[in-house]
Amino acid sequence: MNLNVIYGAIFIFSAIKWGDWKNWKSYYPTFLFLMVGDLVYQFLFYKHSMWEYVPVGSDKSWAKHTHIAFLIMLIKYPATISMFLGNMPKAAWKKLVFILFWTLLYTINEFTDLKLGVIVHKNGWNLGWSAFFSFVMFIVLDVHYKKPLLAWILSAIFATFLWNVFKIPQSILK
Template sequence: MNAIYGLIWLAALFIWGDWRNYRKYYPTYLFFLLGDFLYLYLLSDKFAMWTYTPQGVDEGIGLTNTHIVLSIMAIKYPATILIFLGRYPEERSWIKQFIYILLWVGIYAVNEAVDLFVGLIRHDHGWSLGWSVLFNLVMFSILRLHYVRPFRAWIASLIFILIFWNIFDVPSSVFR
């Protein structure tokens, strides 16, 4: 299943990705990666909110949550950034921009709902698909903000992390 997802995201990347301007989006891609690496480092061992559970061939060849996360970072995230930012509506219409963000939240929600249905992901510590939808709404908004105003995105991310940290009562023992 992981390979199928990878192929779907690669196809989307080649069809809709803004390859000509990849250098413009690179800092936002790194920002995106850093957030996931931070989650992986701090929470995945001691207080995971979600964990990928390899199935079928993935399980048979010994893939782990970490392998799947790294493949997502290497394939899904570049595709997301090059398509999401490359096709973002530049008009001043905040309604079009909000609908566009909602479209991406929907894509990620459907992806996760399928994963939940077939057992490819497990939620823990109070996390749910509803929390993922909220998280993705904020995440896509912050990714766009990072593209146009990086410093503000860092501040917004820090605030968002602190809010979630408190809502889910993440223990200080996650710090290594």
């Protein structure tokens, strides 16, 4: 079973059905923001990962953590951004419900990955932290779409918070 192909197909077909591709240019900066955030994580935490993708089935013949991470950035993130921003409600309470829906969706995806052995948590990370991270991430993505500078500031604050909570040693940096 090539699980990454299956996941990729699910996100592509979902994005085709529910994504807002007419306005992709307006979402593009937010997609890049999400991708840059993941790339920074991959770079900074190379020696101290909080999670790691593990190839299973036929993925073992070609994939490593880095391949899977890039596939997520190139397929899952644009699909997510197109569906998330393209369908964001205007009313505050509906927006909160929508963000909670996406948080639940990402958490269920990760729970499934944990059960299938596709991802492992490390260094104190767990599914609860992933759910919290997803909730904050979706809030910040919505903020970024309207106020990019504020989103960068919020991201720096949240990253510093996580760095301190998990007592990340400075020695992991070059």
